[in-house]
Amino acid sequence: MNHKEVAETIKDIPQYINCVYAFNGTGKTRLSVAYKDITKAENDNEHAGVYYNAYSEDLFDWDNDEKNDNQNTKLDVKISSLNTLYSDLTEQVIEEQLLRYNPTYKFELTRNNNPEIGIDAVRFYKEADFDTSIKISSGETRIFIWCFFLALFKAEGWSDQQDAHFFIDDPVSSLDDNNIFLTADTIVELVEENFTTDRKIILTTHHIGLFSVLYDRFKYGEKSGRYKNNSKFFMLKKKNEDLELKDFEKETFLYHLHLLQELEEAKNSTLYTFHFVLMRQLLENIVSFLGKSQIKFVLQEINVDNPEQSINMLNSLSHKKVFVPQINEMNENEMKIFNEIFDKLLIKYNFRF
CATH class of the missing domain: 3.40.50 (Rossmann fold)
Structure with a gap:
């Protein structure tokens, strides 16, 4: 498909x-x-x-105002087909969605005189210091944009039509x-x-x-x-x-077993370099369960022939951007290391999946 x-x-x-x-x-x-x-x-x-996806988030872009030492830092709102809906949005309706996340900041909407544009930007500040603009974290930014859209879903002329x-x-x-x-x-x-x-x-x-x-x-x-x-x-x-x-109809879902299934299917068909990303996730799950801090511990526990070489391979092939699939097929050496780790994991921990 x-x-x-x-x-x-x-x-x-x-x-x-x-x-x-x-x-x-x-x-x-x-x-x-x-x-x-x-x-x-x-x-x-x-x-x-109506939609919320990566394109929705791309409508917002930080202006750090570096030329003025970040004095007027703000989150710019780009022009799109949604701008005509922004006139109905207020700080209050967005804050109603945001409050459950217990934000540590306040915000104000910078409005454009043209109702077809509605909102130019969002400025953030601490409640005790209205005049000082701040930049919130990436996680807080994502939550804010999600709440912005939750409020927008209620705006007349969009999701109701x-x-x-x-x-x-x-x-x-x-x-x-x-x-x-x-x-x-x-x-x-x-x-x-x-x-x-x-x-x-x-x-x-x-x-x-x-x-x-x-x-x-x-x-x-x-x-x-x-x-x-x-x-x-x-x-x-x-x-x-x-x-x-x-x-999917299971009552429970164990992530490490899902990873094992994915990796076994790939092992039996075609292995790509991005499968090292999934292997690293699997090893991190096992490490966390065992109460340890480094995946090297697991590699030593399962007696891989060369733990340092395996660590280097995992690091080099799993620290790329996870959301960009690496479509290169594994070479012979990569496949050898991958298969050794996978096979010895099954022997050591007796997984059933």
């Missing part, structure tokens, strides 16, 4: 709630674009639903566990507010914690009677250059 075929499959599923788990690099953003293109083609080339679906792609990258739970709450609320028989809600994520929480809420939570039969969960896997969309 390609991204268009996966999008068509999800579109034709009768359940209204669709959650898809996939590793980074699988193409979740491309899937959201494919879904947009398909539904626009069926709607006289007009948007049928483009009402066929919500497509939300990975709103929780780089967030800690507490904020993952809080973000899950916002998604559940979004579903509750928009749950109708003619509106789909599609969520894609690489975060197994978010996926697991939502699975539990919709399948076994207090309101599962309403949602259980109306929700569908999937694993989206990349097999060489093809995609595979598989139903």
Whole structure:
């Protein structure tokens, strides 16, 4: 399957709630674009639903005002088709979404005199010091943008008109566990507010914690009677250059076992250098479970022939940008090291998957 075929499959599923788990690099953003293109083609080339994805985040860009020693640091809001909706946004409606995250800052919207533009930028400051602009962290920025869009979803003229679906792609990258739970709450609320028989809600994520929480809420939570039969969960896997969309119906999901399954499938077909990223994630999971701090401990425990060489290989091939898939096939030496680590892990820890 390609991204268009996966999008068509999800579109034709009768359940209204669709959650898809996939590793980074699988193409979740491309899937959201494919879904947009398909539904626009069926709607006289007009948007049928609303979206939150990497392109949404790209509408915001920090201006650090370095020439003035950061005195007027602000988060610029780029011009887009959404600008006409910004006139209805206020600090209060955004703050209502933001408060659950317990922010340590305040903010004000810098408005443009032209209502077609609405908002030029967002300035952040500490409550006790209104006049001093600050820059918030990348995690805080992502939370703010998510809350900005949650408020925008309620704006007249957008989701009430483009009402066929919500497509939300990975709103929780780089967030800690507490904020993952809080973000899950916002998604559940979004579903509750928009749950109708003619509106789909599609969520894609690489975060197994978010996926697991939502699975539990919709399948076994207090309101599962309403949602259980109306929700569908999937694993989206990349097999060489093809995609595979598989139903997910397990009550529990163990991430390290999922990694083992992925790596075994690759080992039995084609190994690419990006599989060292997954191997490193697997080793880090095992290290954490054993209460240790370095993956070298596990490599020594399983008696790899040359732990230092294995460490160097893992470091060199797993410290690239994880969200950019490395499509080079492993060379003979890389395959030898990968296979040794994988095989000895199975022997030492007797994994069953």
